[in-house]
Amino acid sequence: MTEPKIRIVIVDDDPLVRSGLAMILGGSSTLEVVAQAADGAAGIVAVEEHSPDVVLIDIRMPVMDGIEATASLVTRPDAPQVIVLTTFDADDYVMRALAAGASGFLLKDTAPQDIVDAIHKVAAGEPMLSPSVTSTLIQQVTTGQSPDRARAAKTRLDRLTERELEVALAVGRGLSNAEIAKELYLSVPTVKAHIGRLFTKLEVENRVQIALCVHDAGLG
Structure with missing residues (x-):
């Protein structure tokens, strides 16, 4: 019996990033991009309509950024796993998104196969953060505890x-x-x-x- 495909929503205000990710993920027999959105608010609507397993979401976007959208998505009864997209691995916005409930992050220049592997890992409930990244996050969000x-x-x-x-x-x-x-x-x-x-x-x-x-x- 064939395993159901992992359903994905891509949220990014850059159409080139969206199309590039859709092309990469569309080449996998185990993944299916069910919707795309250009900002966090539209991303939430897409999630409500398509009930994906995983959301790939940018941080800096108009209307609603990835942090606010992530915080909203993870409170849903059927919450998808959320992976934040970034160009910098030490970006403070990424750390805030992870603290808001994202399951991990991907650099936008990550190799295609690594992106596919990361989505499978997160969909299965595995961590996407190395101990060093977790340590950095903890230091940033617990300052002045x-x-x-x-x-x-x-x-x-x-x-x-x-x-x-x-x-x-x-x-x-x-x-x-x-x-x-x-x-x-x-x-x-x-x-x-x-x-x-x-x-x-x-x-x-x-x-x-x-x-x-x-x-x-x-x-x-």
């Missing part, structure tokens, strides 16, 4: 079982599901199940926000 924020993070982590906390700490170090499974002597499906429970108990949308919670509590 307040005591209240630390207390709130500790309160959320107190909800976890001992095993769930071990998984949360591993996520905070930027480990993939396979790496966590190997380190904690668990199966990958068990790790995925634990991470699903972390999303619920910690009230977060992605792995980056788990890492932020761990760091805020002084455990990362």
Whole structure:
């Protein structure tokens, strides 16, 4: 039985970027571009109409930027995975978008096969951030952290079982599901199940926000 294609919406104000990405992704037998949009507001409408699995979204756009759009998309009951597009890997806007709930980011000059691989990874719930990128994000968004924020993070982590906390700490170090499974002597499906429970108990949308919670509590 053929696996259903991963459905994608592309949101970018540059028509050349949109057409280039559509051409790259259209060449894959496992991906399908179901819609394109030129700004964040139009992107939200496209998501409502087409229910994609993954959204590729630019940061700087007219009408509504990628950060505001991402924050809106991840709160949907059937929220897609969001990958932000950027020209600079240290862009502060990217860090803010990731903190808002994006699953990862891609540089616009990423090799075509790497873009396809990244979409498959995110659609499967795998992280797209290296430990160094996660560390950079944490440093940028936790500057001047307040005591209240630390207390709130500790309160959320107190909800976890001992095993769930071990998984949360591993996520905070930027480990993939396979790496966590190997380190904690668990199966990958068990790790995925634990991470699903972390999303619920910690009230977060992605792995980056788990890492932020761990760091805020002084455990990362």
